[in-house]
Amino acid sequence: DVKVTQSSRYLVKRTGEKVFLECVQDMDHENMFWYRQDPGLGLRLIYFSYDVKMKEKGDIPEGYSVSREKKERFSLILESASTNQTSMYLCASSLWLASYEQYFGPGTRLTVT
C-alpha cells in the first residue's frame, strides 16, 4: 500500500512566522503535490513536483514555496504566514503522470493566529 505521511496533524502558528510542512511518501512515486482544502472551495492545487528539484506552480501558488531535495520528500513553505492561510493542507503523490491517480496523506490542519 502507498503510504504518504505528513509531519503534523495540527499546527498553530502566529502571523508572520515561517512555516514548514513536510510530506514523505514511501512508494518511489515520481510526482508529489500540495493542496489546500477549504469549505465550499474544494481542493486547490498549490504546487506540484514531477522530479527531484523540479517544481511547477498550481492554481494558487502565491504566498507559498516548495522544496524537493529527495524523491520521497516534498516540503511546503509559508514564507510569512497570514491568517488567510489557515486551512487544511493535503499532500499527495502519484506514480507517473501528474494526472494519474493520486494518493493522499492524512493532512495538516494549520491555524494562523
Add this chain to the structure above:
Amino acid sequence: QKEVEQNSGPLSVPEGAIASLNCTYSDRGSQSFFWYRQYSGKSPELIMFIYSNGDKEDGRFTAQLNKASQYVSLLIRDSQPSDSATYLCAPTGFQKLVFGTGTRLLVSP
C-alpha cells in the same frame, strides 16, 4: 462556469438504496476520471477511476462515463451507513487532476 460541477448535497438515501452521484466537467480534453471518498476530518481516498465511455463496476460501485455529454456518475448499490461521506469527482486536466467540491452523501439506517 466551474471546471467541475457537483451538487453539494446532502444527498440522503435510506440504507439498502442506490445512491447516484453526478458530476459534469468543462474540459473536453479530459481523458480519465477519478472518484474519491472523503470522510469527515479525513483525507480523500481513491475508490474508482474510469477511462472509457460506458460503465465500470467494482463491487457495489459503478462509475458511468459519457464523454459526449461531459458527464460522469457514481452509483453506490445497497448503500450502507458507512458510505456516508463526501464524494469528489476529479477529471484529468493538463498535468493535474481537477477536483470538484464534492457531494455529501448521508445514508440513514
